[in-house]
Amino acid sequence: MTHELEQLFEFLRFPSISTDSRHAGDVRACGEWLVAKAGELGLSAELHDTPKHPVVLARNVHQQGRRHVLIYGHYDVQPVDPLHLWTSDPFQPEIRDGRIWARGATDNKGQMFAHLLGVGKTMAAAGDLPVNLTFLFEGEEEIGSPNLAGFLEQNRELLACDVIAVSDTGMVAPGTPTLGYGLRGITCGELIVRGPARDLHSGLFGGAVMNPATAVGQLIASLHDADGRIVIDGFYDDVRPLEAWEREMWAAVPGVSEEDFLKVTGAPSLFGEKGFTPAEQTWARPTAEVNGMGGGYQGEGSKTVLPAEAMAKFSFRLVPDQEPGDIIRKVKSHFEKHCPPGVTLEFIPGHDGKPYHTDPHGEFGKAAQEALRKSFGQEPVLIREGGSIPIVQSFREILGADTLLLGLALADAQIHSPDENFPVENFEAGIRMNQALLEELA
Amino acid sequence: MTHELEQLFEFLRFPSISTDSRHAGDVRACGEWLVAKAGELGLSAELHDTPKHPVVLARNVHQQGRRHVLIYGHYDVQPVDPLHLWTSDPFQPEIRDGRIWARGATDNKGQMFAHLLGVGKTMAAAGDLPVNLTFLFEGEEEIGSPNLAGFLEQNRELLACDVIAVSDTGMVAPGTPTLGYGLRGITCGELIVRGPARDLHSGLFGGAVMNPATAVGQLIASLHDADGRIVIDGFYDDVRPLEAWEREMWAAVPGVSEEDFLKVTGAPSLFGEKGFTPAEQTWARPTAEVNGMGGGYQGEGSKTVLPAEAMAKFSFRLVPDQEPGDIIRKVKSHFEKHCPPGVTLEFIPGHDGKPYHTDPHGEFGKAAQEALRKSFGQEPVLIREGGSIPIVQSFREILGADTLLLGLALADAQIHSPDENFPVENFEAGIRMNQALLEELA
Structure with a gap:
């Protein structure tokens, strides 16, 4: 050596x-x-x-x-x-x-x-x-x-x-x-959804009480449409469109074809915002990703609880000219608007950085x-x-x-x-x- | 003593x-x-x-x-x-x-x-x-x-x-x-969604790859409509309607008013299938509950990963004359139908019991x-x-x-x-x- x-x-x-x-x-x-x-x-x-x-x-x-x-x-x-x-x-x-x-x-x-x-x-x-x-x-x-x-x-x-x-x-x-x-820039946040005062028996109470894990699932699902586009109000307002020379050069760059992305990620197939190549999706388009989520019983076997709370951690990758502060405010409003009844929502903004x-x-x-x-x-x-x-x-x-x-x-x-x-x-x-x-x- | x-x-x-x-x-x-x-x-x-x-x-x-x-x-x-x-x-x-x-x-x-x-x-x-x-x-x-x-x-x-x-x-x-x-009867199952071969950097790959935690969120969200009704095809087919004497007697039973449910559960408000009292929702209507879910980074601070997999555990409470075997097949088909592209789905049925x-x-x-x-x-x-x-x-x-x-x-x-x-x-x-x-x- x-x-x-x-x-x-x-x-x-x-x-x-x-x-x-x-x-x-x-x-x-x-x-x-x-x-x-x-x-x-x-x-x-x-x-x-x-x-x-x-x-x-x-x-x-x-x-x-x-x-x-x-x-x-x-x-x-x-x-x-x-x-x-x-x-x-x-x-x-x-x-x-x-x-x-x-x-x-x-x-x-x-x-x-x-x-x-x-x-x-x-x-x-x-x-x-x-x-x-x-x-x-x-x-x-x-x-x-x-x-x-x-x-x-x-x-x-x-x-x-x-x-x-x-x-x-x-x-x-x-x-x-x-x-x-x-x-890309970034802005992060964590979502905590709270429902009943403690974990409940899902037989005795299931059906009458909103399940915080279900609520977190619904909030996660509220972020994208079926075409992989983010549906937070105003999210794309300040996104600068790709220039023609960029799309042309990137199409010729080695190592970033669909096949390359498949090979490197090991994903069964690619999925992203419609109308963009993987290089464009990752270099010039913003994202909304769940970095972690949890709630209820995650151990061996089953435990038929209706959990008292559930959480998810998010990061949003941003592109010019999106502003992290503006985006995290839009994210927070989006979650507040889409939070189902029967639970309370806490949203904790995390670190950020401009594109x-x-x-x-x-x-x-x-x-x-x-x-x-x-x-x-x-x-x-x-x-x-x-x-x-x-x-x-x-x-x-x-x-x-x-x-x-x-x-x-x-x-x-x-x-x-x-x-x-x-x-x-x-x-x-x-x-x-x-x-x-x-x-x-x- | x-x-x-x-x-x-x-x-x-x-x-x-x-x-x-x-x-x-x-x-x-x-x-x-x-x-x-x-x-x-x-x-x-x-x-x-x-x-x-x-x-x-x-x-x-x-x-x-x-x-x-x-x-x-x-x-x-x-x-x-x-x-x-x-x-x-x-x-x-x-x-x-x-x-x-x-x-x-x-x-x-x-x-x-x-x-x-x-x-x-x-x-x-x-x-x-x-x-x-x-x-x-x-x-x-x-x-x-x-x-x-x-x-x-x-x-x-x-x-x-x-x-x-x-x-x-x-x-x-x-x-x-x-x-x-x-x-009520019960049937249970666990869902594992797998995407990339390993946890990915959410900056480098986010946008081109389906996030398994997002997929689990979408699958959880696919179970109910905004009125708390379960939207799995055929889920309610065999549900026996409540009889008039039951609704009458239950309305007079002590301890099961909305106030009682709120007090016992500690939930901020109740939420369940529209058109039914809490007693009816819990005694005579079926449910779809998340008992646990997890994926990605759940620890202190943030970790900007796109997780390789995510999971959720479910239990479904059943009422006469729903059959657990029939319901779990419908649940499995539902998840398969609603699973987004770019990930694979494993559904593991759990224990069950008839109503x-x-x-x-x-x-x-x-x-x-x-x-x-x-x-x-x-x-x-x-x-x-x-x-x-x-x-x-x-x-x-x-x-x-x-x-x-x-x-x-x-x-x-x-x-x-x-x-x-x-x-x-x-x-x-x-x-x-x-x-x-x-x-x-x-």
């Missing part, structure tokens, strides 16, 4: 699960490890506390007259349950079939660490970088970056930059360099395309992205800079799922890409 | 939860204790093994020319979770506010044990009973009595009787003697009314019952005898729920009722 991989493995072993308060110490230890690592590579680095998990900043010695490039990544990861579906321990990385298997391998430790090692390599070879560089690594991306915007505000001058680069998005197919110019969109044909976009062309030896494709990196919108609003999305995540990377993985070749290409990118941006 | 209560407490301390295989030993120990207790009271008793939990039979010395009365009860109980909602340990009975608090206090240990003690009292006073008596106590009622019908078949001659008495139903109000002449109905104005019905009148000093009311005791239908089919339902369970007994309880006065009235009943039936 190369020294580069050994260092990545050390990084991956931290169970830095930001949503689980029991892992707060692990998140911090991981951040401290990053500070030390950046120091080893010749950068000056420090840990900055926030109300929750710390931010890591690392910089070379900045010189007047050079471009200031900010590279963002996150060192926190998603939870790992259901643990029994992992082939190997999510925090004991292994290499099998040319891939690194671990939680965070792709999202985002593997991608962000390639940038750090790329910088280390240039520093070791040339003594310095062609640009003024700042690394900004956060520990709260998977919980919606609650403190990063505040951190940007507080350090607005220190972080003021010309352009930002992020590798936390998709690469459409192995070896196909991919520049992202758009991200993002930039012109891929500008100066920095062209430089990024050139870096991709050089480091992969292929023409890059231009895509949007189904996931959400809300902070990209904050970069624009607070630092005034646009973000280049240089994705290295394959569709079968299984991020957020068991058996997350990252090809060794993408890790190595990421190191090369960082070196080419800083050169082009200079 | 009286010796009678002490003996009941001993009985209640067995955690005889029949659905949980870890408690199989407790169910058996409880049955053995009953055999010993019946022996102490002057009956000959024995334990009969079945493929699962044993049956207890106990008899006096039968004499030619006397009526043979069979009294049925069950010594198994429902699970106790959620345990934290109990005020005291479900298997450490306590008396508070004139009530006995324990799992099984009402359903069915308290009621069946009153019969056993009533028989013991008559035996002690008179040396014998006025009838040939057989007690049949089973340990599988809460899991649908899978082996009792077989046991009846095998012991058809031994158990051949003139009439059967069961106290496992409701008493409409404290002190109001209640004769039940009908029971029961008899004429309360026949010879034995009149005798039971007289026994109730004598032991409570009040005119009895005639009702049906929302719960299911499938074995009552088997008694009719295999033993050829009808069943008298002499219920002692109050609406706030919280059977199947935390804080199950039984008034001490109902326990004592049950002992008196047993003595009067055997006299009247003789």
